[in-house]
Amino acid sequence: xxxxxxxxxxxxxxxxxxxxxxxxxxxxxxxxxxxxxxxxxxxxxxxxxxxxxxxxxxxxxxxxxxxxxxxxxxxxxxxxxxxxxxxxxxxxxxxxxxxxxxxxxxxxxxxxxxxxxxxxxxxxxxxxxxxxxxxxxxxxxxxxxxxxxxxxxxxxxxxxxxxxxxxxxxxxxxxxxxxxxxxxxxxxxxxxxxxxxxxxxxxxxxxxxxxxxxxxxxxxxxxxxxxxxxxxxxxxxxxxxxxxxxxxxxxxxxxxxxxxxxxxxxxxxxxxxxxxxxxxxxxxxxxxxxxxxxxxxxxxxxxxxxxxxxxxxxxxxxxxxxxxxxxxxxxxxxxxxxxxxxxxxxxxxxxxxxxxxxxxxxxxxxxxxxxxxxxxxxxxxxxxxxxxxxxxxxxxxxxxxxxxxxxxxxxxxxxxxxxxxxxxxxxxxxxxxxxxxxxxxxxxxxxxxxxxxxxxxxxxxxxxxxxxxxxx
Numbered sequence: 001x002x003x004x005x006x007x008x009x010x011x012x013x014x015x016x017x018x019x020x021x022x023x024x025x026x027x028x029x030x031x032x033x034x035x036x037x038x039x040x041x042x043x044x045x046x047x048x049x050x051x052x053x054x055x056x057x058x059x060x061x062x063x064x065x066x067x068x069x070x071x072x073x074x075x076x077x078x079x080x081x082x083x084x085x086x087x088x089x090x091x092x093x094x095x096x097x098x099x100x101x102x103x104x105x106x107x108x109x110x111x112x113x114x115x116x117x118x119x120x121x122x123x124x125x126x127x128x129x130x131x132x133x134x135x136x137x138x139x140x141x142x143x144x145x146x147x148x149x150x151x152x153x154x155x156x157x158x159x160x161x162x163x164x165x166x167x168x169x170x171x172x173x174x175x176x177x178x179x180x181x182x183x184x185x186x187x188x189x190x191x192x193x194x195x196x197x198x199x200x201x202x203x204x205x206x207x208x209x210x211x212x213x214x215x216x217x218x219x220x221x222x223x224x225x226x227x228x229x230x231x232x233x234x235x236x237x238x239x240x241x242x243x244x245x246x247x248x249x250x251x252x253x254x255x256x257x258x259x260x261x262x263x264x265x266x267x268x269x270x271x272x273x274x275x276x277x278x279x280x281x282x283x284x285x286x287x288x289x290x291x292x293x294x295x296x297x298x299x300x301x302x303x304x305x306x307x308x309x310x311x312x313x314x315x316x317x318x319x320x321x322x323x324x325x326x327x328x329x330x331x332x333x334x335x336x337x338x339x340x341x342x343x344x345x346x347x348x349x350x351x352x353x354x355x356x357x358x359x360x361x362x363x364x365x366x367x368x369x370x371x372x373x374x375x376x377x378x379x380x381x382x383x384x385x386x387x388x389x390x391x392x393x394x395x396x397x398x399x400x401x402x403x404x405x406x407x408x409x410x411x412x413x414x415x416x417x418x419x420x421x422x423x424x425x426x427x428x429x430x431x432x433x434x435x436x437x438x439x440x441x442x443x444x445x446x447x448x449x450x451x452x453x454x455x456x457x458x459x460x461x462x463x464x465x466x467x468x469x470x471x472x
Contacts, residue, residue, distance in 0.1 A: 042066075042078045060194070062087070062430055063423055070097035073447035073455075075428065084455040087428045088442040091250070091282045091396075094309035094364075095354045096444035102312035105350035109343045116342070118147075119335045125345035132352055133320045136291045139300035142323035147316060147340030151281040151307035152180025154317040155244070157334060158303045159184065161319065162242035162275040165328035170240035172230070174211040176252030176434055179244065179279055188244060191251060191434060207235040211249070212258055214389075215408060220261045227268070237272040242303070247293035250282035253433035254398030254440050255391060262297040275302040275325065281317070282396075285309040286355050286445055289365035289394030296393055312351035316344035360445040364394040370452065371397050371441055378460045383467055386414065395445060398438040410435035417466035418459070427458040 041047075047066045065077040073096055075083045088094070095102060109125065118126050130145035137143055146161075148154050159171055173179065173188040180186065181195055187202035189195050190211075196202070210226035212218050218226075231237045243265060249255045269276040278301040283293035287309065294301055302325055307317030318340075319326070355361065372390055379387035379399075388402040401418070403409040415437045419429045432440045443455065 044077060044079055047078065062419075063428060065423070072096035072098075073444045073451045082426060083423075084427045084451055084458065086441055086443045086455050086459075087430045088309075088444050089313065090308070090430070091287060091442040092308045092313055093442075093444045094286050094360065094446075095312040095351045096446040097313070099312050099351065099354055099446065101350045101354045102314075102347050105346040106314060106343050109346035112342075114341075114343055115338070117337055118340050119337075123342050123345075125342045125349065126340040129340070129345045129348050130318075132349060133306070133318060136352070137304055137320045138292060138295050139322075141300075143320055144323045144326040145321075146319045146326065146334050147345070148319070148336055149315055149317060149338050149341070150180075151305065151317050152182045152185045153336065153339075154281065154305040154307055154319050155179045155185050155188070155277075155279060156182060158244070158277050158305050158319045158321075159188075159242060161303065161321065161326060161329055161334075162277065164333070165325045166241045166273060166275060168239050168241040169205040170235055171206045172209055172227070172235060172240055172243045173206065174209050174245055175213075176211050176249050176255070177244070177246055177279070178249070178251035178282075179246075189251075195251075205239075207240075209243075211252070211255075212261055213255075220258050220264070223261060224264055224268075237274065240272065240274050242275040242277050243269055244277040244279055246279045246281075246283065247297070248283045248288060248393055248396055251432050253400070253438045254396060256293070256393050257297070259297040259299075262294065262299045266299045266301075269302070277301060277303045277305065279305050281305055281307045283393075285352070286360045286364050287394060287396045287442075288392075289361055289368065291361070293393055293396070310351065311344050311348035312354070314341075314344040314347040316341065316348055355445075358446065363445050364396075367395040367443070367445065367447075367452065368392065368397060371395065371456075374456050375399055375459075378456070378463065382460060382464050386411070386467070392441075395441065395443070397441045398432065400433065400438045402437065410437035412436035414466055414470055415439060417469055418462050421462035421465040421469075422458055425458045425461055427455050427462065429459070429462075 044065050048064055068076050068078045073085050075085045116123060126147055133145045134143040146157055148157060163169060171188060173190060175190045177190045179188040184203050186196050187206040190208060207230055209230055210218055210223045212220045212223045245257060247257050266276055278294040280292045284306050290296060292304060303319055303321035305319055310316060375390050385405045386401055387399055388405065388408050389400040392398055401411045401414045403411045412435055415431050418439065419431055422429045429439055432438050
């Protein structure tokens with residue numbers, strides 16, 4: 001494959017339609033009519049103003065543009081501007097926007113029923129999806145699954161199951177890990193701003209262990225020593241129910257857990273009777289080239305939390321685990337009104353089928369190789385010594401920007417500028433990392449080679465513009 005970036009002729013952002021708006025017959029608008037008039041204004045600026053007046057400011061949006069429609073790896077805003085989507089709804093759209101198989105399955109289910117609550121009148125799609133998840137999860141032991149609605153809910157239930165199975169209260173998580181924004185999951189999330197700022201205190205019996213970090217000079221052995229020291233100082237191992245870890249850090253910077261670290265954690269859990277939980281919410285369903293990222297290490301966890309790309313955009317999450325562990329909670333102790341919604345279950349079964357039929361696991365691996373090579377070539381040519389790291393597994397990749405290689409000082413400003421310049425040119429990107437200096441790639445695995453080329457070309461233009469702006 002050539003590393004040469006092909007320039008494509010395009011309008012960025014593309015205006016696909018311009019609608020003439022009729023002038024109002026009356027120039028004076030009464031106070032009562034003002035909200036209706038504002039509601040009819042569908043420009044991005046007008047919607048930003050409405051949002052600021054109506055939506056809690058704590059709900060942040062990365063882009064000041066409002067979606068109108070989307071297809072696969074492309075999105076158009078309310079003004080007709082076209083964007084290449086490398087964010088994928090935060091790794092939710094491995095099968096792309098509106099995958100035909102997923103949409104058809106959801107619509108077919110809607111013709112039967114949209115809700116009964118599985119706790120009241122159960123339904124076959126829930127059972128079928130649980131069966132499929134049990135078959136996909138690593139390990140040759142018997143498995144069972146629980147379906148819920150959000151990733152944070154999945155994590156909370158995994159902890160609850162681990163506590164019931166072990167009779168212990170303690171939880172160990174890692175620096176930089178992200179597990180959700182509910183109160184219990186915030187206690188496990190290892191990043192203060194913006195998630196934990198001003199909303200404590202957090203639940204007790206949650207402990208933090210160091211994560212291996214090349215930047216901070218923390219080796220795998222250092223991290224394991226830190227965990228053993230935690231056992232000696234704060235977290236009596238006989239009181240620990242579970243150790244939870246993302247096989248690839250998500251919000252923490254798309255850093256994979258070294259395989260030897262994962263193997264050691266499995267041994268430590270076995271030694272002390274602790275449940276090992278793999279948080280696969282962002283990394284699962286083909287993002288890394290396998291169904292679950294932990295498969296790369298060969299380690300089999302006791303519990304796996306899933307969500308995001310499981311249903312191609314529909315809200316559903318779950319916990320998959322050893323059958324005897326999952327059955328530790330008494331009947332009625334698990335569930336929720338909307339958990340395992342039948343429409344979302346149908347969509348999830350279709351999304352999983354699409355991943356299988358379209359070879360998206362292999363596609364993820366190939367895309368990862370393409371991105372690594374192309375980003376390395378672009379970085380060396382237009383931003384020498386500013387891309388400190390290109391890391392990840394499969395198509396779950398991040399680029400980390402620094403001020404220079406000698407100090408490796410994180411450059412969040414450059415990262416932010418690249419994101420902004422990319423959006424102006426028609427590419428949606430998201431940053432991540434403890435220092436906000438990493439760009440993560442979450443493009444749909446169904447994106448065509450032409451779309452990938454276009455997105456990388458826009459990235460290069462944005463990087464050049466951000467560098468020039470910084471050096472001015």
